[in-house]
Amino acid sequence: MAASAWYYLHRLLCGAVLLFLIAPILVVIPLSFNSVPFFTYPMAGLSLRWYEEFFLTVRWQGALQNSIFVAVAVTVLSTVLGTLAALGLSRPNFPWRTAVMSVLISPIIVPVVITAVGVYFFYADVGLLNTFAALILAHTTLATPFVIITVTATLAGFDHSLTRAAAGLGAPPVTAFFKVTLPLILPGMISGALFAFLTSFDEVVVALFVASPEQRTLPRVMFSGIREEISPTIIAAATVLILFSIAVLMTVELLRRRSERLRGIRDL
Amino acid sequence: MSTTAIQIGSTFEGIPLRLKLKRIERRQKMKALFLVLPLLLFILVAFVLPIGRMLFNAIHDDTLLTLAPRTMTALRGWDGKDLPGEAVYAALAGDLKESWTRKTAATIGKRINYELPGSLSEVISSARKVSLLPAGPYREALIKIGPLWGRHDVWSLLKRGTSAYTGYYLLRSVDFEYGPDSQIVASPPENRIFRDVFLRTLGISSGVTAITLLLGFPLAFLLATLPRKSSNLLMILVVLPFWTSVLIRTTAWVVLLQQHGIVNDALMALHVISQPAELIYNRIGTVVAMTHIQLPITLLPIYSVMRTISPSYVRAARSLGAGPFYAFWKVYFPLTLPGIAAGCLMTFILCLGYYITPALVGGPADQMVSSFVAHYTNEELNWGMASALGTILLTVTLLLYYSFSNLVGVDRVKMG
Numbered sequence: 001m002a003a004s005a006w007y008y009l010h011r012l013l014c015g016a017v018l019l020f021l022i023a024p025i026l027v028v029i030p031l032s033f034n035s036v037p038f039f040t041y042p043m044a045g046l047s048l049r050w051y052e053e054f055f056l057t058v059r060w061q062g063a064l065q066n067s068i069f070v071a072v073a074v075t076v077l078s079t080v081l082g083t084l085a086a087l088g089l090s091r092p093n094f095p096w097r098t099a100v101m102s103v104l105i106s107p108i109i110v111p112v113v114i115t116a117v118g119v120y121f122f123y124a125d126v127g128l129l130n131t132f133a134a135l136i137l138a139h140t141t142l143a144t145p146f147v148i149i150t151v152t153a154t155l156a157g158f159d160h161s162l163t164r165a166a167a168g169l170g171a172p173p174v175t176a177f178f179k180v181t182l183p184l185i186l187p188g189m190i191s192g193a194l195f196a197f198l199t200s201f202d203e204v205v206v207a208l209f210v211a212s213p214e215q216r217t218l219p220r221v222m223f224s225g226i227r228e229e230i231s232p233t234i235i236a237a238a239t240v241l242i243l244f245s246i247a248v249l250m251t252v253e254l255l256r257r258r259s260e261r262l263r264g265i266r267d268l
Numbered sequence: 269m270s271t272t273a274i275q276i277g278s279t280f281e282g283i284p285l286r287l288k289l290k291r292i293e294r295r296q297k298m299k300a301l302f303l304v305l306p307l308l309l310f311i312l313v314a315f316v317l318p319i320g321r322m323l324f325n326a327i328h329d330d331t332l333l334t335l336a337p338r339t340m341t342a343l344r345g346w347d348g349k350d351l352p353g354e355a356v357y358a359a360l361a362g363d364l365k366e367s368w369t370r371k372t373a374a375t376i377g378k379r380i381n382y383e384l385p386g387s388l389s390e391v392i393s394s395a396r397k398v399s400l401l402p403a404g405p406y407r408e409a410l411i412k413i414g415p416l417w418g419r420h421d422v423w424s425l426l427k428r429g430t431s432a433y434t435g436y437y438l439l440r441s442v443d444f445e446y447g448p449d450s451q452i453v454a455s456p457p458e459n460r461i462f463r464d465v466f467l468r469t470l471g472i473s474s475g476v477t478a479i480t481l482l483l484g485f486p487l488a489f490l491l492a493t494l495p496r497k498s499s500n501l502l503m504i505l506v507v508l509p510f511w512t513s514v515l516i517r518t519t520a521w522v523v524l525l526q527q528h529g530i531v532n533d534a535l536m537a538l539h540v541i542s543q544p545a546e547l548i549y550n551r552i553g554t555v556v557a558m559t560h561i562q563l564p565i566t567l568l569p570i571y572s573v574m575r576t577i578s579p580s581y582v583r584a585a586r587s588l589g590a591g592p593f594y595a596f597w598k599v600y601f602p603l604t605l606p607g608i609a610a611g612c613l614m615t616f617i618l619c620l621g622y623y624i625t626p627a628l629v630g631g632p633a634d635q636m637v638s639s640f641v642a643h644y645t646n647e648e649l650n651w652g653m654a655s656a657l658g659t660i661l662l663t664v665t666l667l668l669y670y671s672f673s674n675l676v677g678v679d680r681v682k683m684g
Contacts, residue, residue: 111621
């Protein structure tokens with residue numbers, strides 16, 4: 001009797017926790033379709049006016065374009081640098097592996113305000129403050145650890161005898177890389193690239209410090225909007241970003257499964 | 269076995285095989301290093317160096333040394349007992365005159381003002397008035413212009429400025445400062461704010477960590493014991509918020525917790541409360557939003573550890589006569605401890621650095637260390653204080669992370 005009471009209590013608690021996790025997002029999204037600028041239910045009527053404002057005004061579109069531009073640049077830079085580093089790190093007997101890995105991963109551990117203040121002083125000194133370059137470089141440091149982690153994970157099950165076989169069959173290292181290694185680590189690379197994109201796309205603190213209104217990104221516009229007065233357009237923007245994140249991370253998940261299949265790791 | 273192999277091949281092409289192997293190994297090491305080098309250099313230059321410089325800013329301040337060089341040179345011989353002599357005042361007058369023409373008087377004033385609040389305007393007006401003085405003697409004239417210059421504590425401060433290194437910012441960060449004779453004393457009550465800030469940061473972080481554990485552990489247990497299919501389905505509900513950016517989740521809480529927000533509306537409709545409750549811009553809002561954001565980060569490591577625990581352990585305990593609670597507590601729970609440690613430590617580390625969420629859903633009394641770092645950088649332009657607070661925050665974070673990586677391993681940082 002007591003056991004079944006515990007059983008239902010446990011289930012009830014879990015239900016409440018799951019509700020706590022998901023409800024805020026699900027409850028807020030429909031409000032972006034409200035025809036009046038209030039955040040209450042029942043809604044007065046449905047309308048797409050906030051989406052119109054998001055997609056058709058210069059303030060939001062400029063920010064969206066800046067965000068995409070910065071995120072794409074960050075993705076390219078961090079994927080190339082991160083993949084090369086992961087390839088090096090996963091070679092057997094890499095010297096000082098733990099120390100190097102700790103340094104390379106550190107940007108995701110250091111509190112982001114400290115990174116922001118550090119790069120703010122630094123870019124002020126070298127004259128890069130309030131430029132796209134500063135924003136891209138700072139975001140790249142934050143995004144690369146994700147590329148390293150995903151590519152290293154892909155390489156963990158990598159069979160090095162494959163490249164050796166390619167070399168034995170006469171392939172030069174570059175050919176062996178593009179024909180053998182790359183196709184196998186590609187899922188990890190793409191996952192890392194998508195994580196890198198999202199890291200930059202969602203980042204707000206560094207953007208607040210090193211960018212001027214000229215380089216305002218979407219999260220920055222949202223942040224100042226929430227500080228002043230929260231408008232349904234911010235919720236519309238958030239909804240677009242949520243859908244975008246879901247699409248991206250579904251892709252990551254599918255790629256992870258594919259990669260595990262390719263490497264012969266069975267999903268439990 | 270291997271030694272014989274080496275001996276057999278040792279004369280191959282005239283080079284001992286062992287050397288040859290070593291050479292190849294070294295070349296491979298170099299190759300691996302070469303691949304990592306671009307990123308390593310990039311991170312060192314664009315990340316480690318800036319942060320290192322910031323740490324340096326916490327103890328390095330040469331404002332007085334560069335802007336009042338004559339006074340600093342003259343002060344080196346001062347014994348620090350009585351007011352300095354005419355020569356030092358003359359040097360100060362010279363420096364103030366120059367600062368007036370170069371418009372750096374405000375910078376000097378600001379630096380002195382940090383330690384002696386209220387002296388900024390007096391320094392600037394002294395600089396203006398001194399520049400009108402034709403000639404010395406300066407000692408009486410300066411004290412007449414600004415009584416500040418007749419105070420012993422100002423001269424102690426200036427004397428400390430003869431070194432480019434100062435402990436002032438770090439001392440202030442832990443609510444100490446220099447007294448009138450350069451001795452270290454507790455800050456006056458109006459300046460004694462930072463110990464509170466650090467305690468508050470630790471308090472909010474441990475509170476949020478504890479709540480995420482209390483809520484996350486039962487859910488992780490359910491997810492780990494359900495059959496794969498249904499647990500994967502429920503997992504989506506955990507991972508979906510995890511995938512959504514912190515800013516967006518905070519935005520959602522702003523909408524929900526507002527005075528006329530959804531939560532208040534619902535509570536009033538259910539007649540739980542008659543007046544809208546204060547749910548936002550205070551500790552409640554901060555803790556609720558932070559718990560929501562951190563819950564998956566505590567839960568996921570616990571879940572992945574629970575998945576690896578074989579159910580036969582508990583079954584064995586039960587068959588040996590343990591009751592369900594005893595078996596759970598003595599057998600199952602200890603096995604989940606690595607996951608609990610990893611999840612809680614990660615959440616705690618991340619909580620320490622929170623900035624966006626307290627800024628948006630917290631009140632003035634809920635701001636954590638990060639907010640003060642940002643405030644001193646952007647608004648007060650007191651970079652020494654920003655760096656000192658940042659240094660302490662960073663040190664604590666890195667120490668905790670060090671214990672985390674010893675516990676879990678750097679390679680196993682989870683991303684969901």
